[in-house]
């Protein structure tokens with residue numbers, strides 16, 4: 001199992017200050033719900049990339065003595081199953097869906113010497129759009145419950161085009177973040193540029209599964 005975890009830093013700091021990081025040990029096993037059964041189980045290596053760099057990120061792993069499953073603490077700047085850092089992917093989906101950039105414009109803005117490739121860029125956008133409905137529903141529900149005045153609650157019209165729902169989710173993520181900042185002081189250092197990292201961390205804790 002994976003627990004998306006907020007270490008309050010980006011990848012550079014995670015790597016540079018690795019020996020000082022605190023890895024929270026969940027009291028309850030998310031698999032079998034036994035209490036106080038998780039013990040350290042080393043780390044595994046992820047090598048996330050940007051167009052110009054490769055990082056060596058060691059991901060903490062816990063092991064449950066009761067059910068024998070492992071639990072990884074995936075830093076929130078990483079997605080599951082994606083090689084690129086979330087920051088790189090965020091720039092792509094924001095360019096495409098929020099700024100309305102053409103594929104060529106997205107590549108010019110986000111790629112360095114052909115990386116990520118135009119195929120990869122399109123794959124991220126298709127995947128994000130496919131996962132939007134579930135995430136949109138969850139964000140809407142939370143905002144309606146806690147912040148009924150939020151402008152993000154305007155329903156999507158029937159005639160909305162294929163870019164509308166992803167754009168709406170990117171906007172709603174800002175409203176969700178603004179609301180969350182009023183609830184949790186440890187989000188004070190989050191800016192609008194951290195919105196997908198925040199959304200990913202928030203949604204993973206709600207059991208939403210893949211985002212992109």
Ligand SMILES: [Zn+2]
Pocket residue numbers: 029030031032033034037064065066067068069
């Ligand atoms: Zn367990």
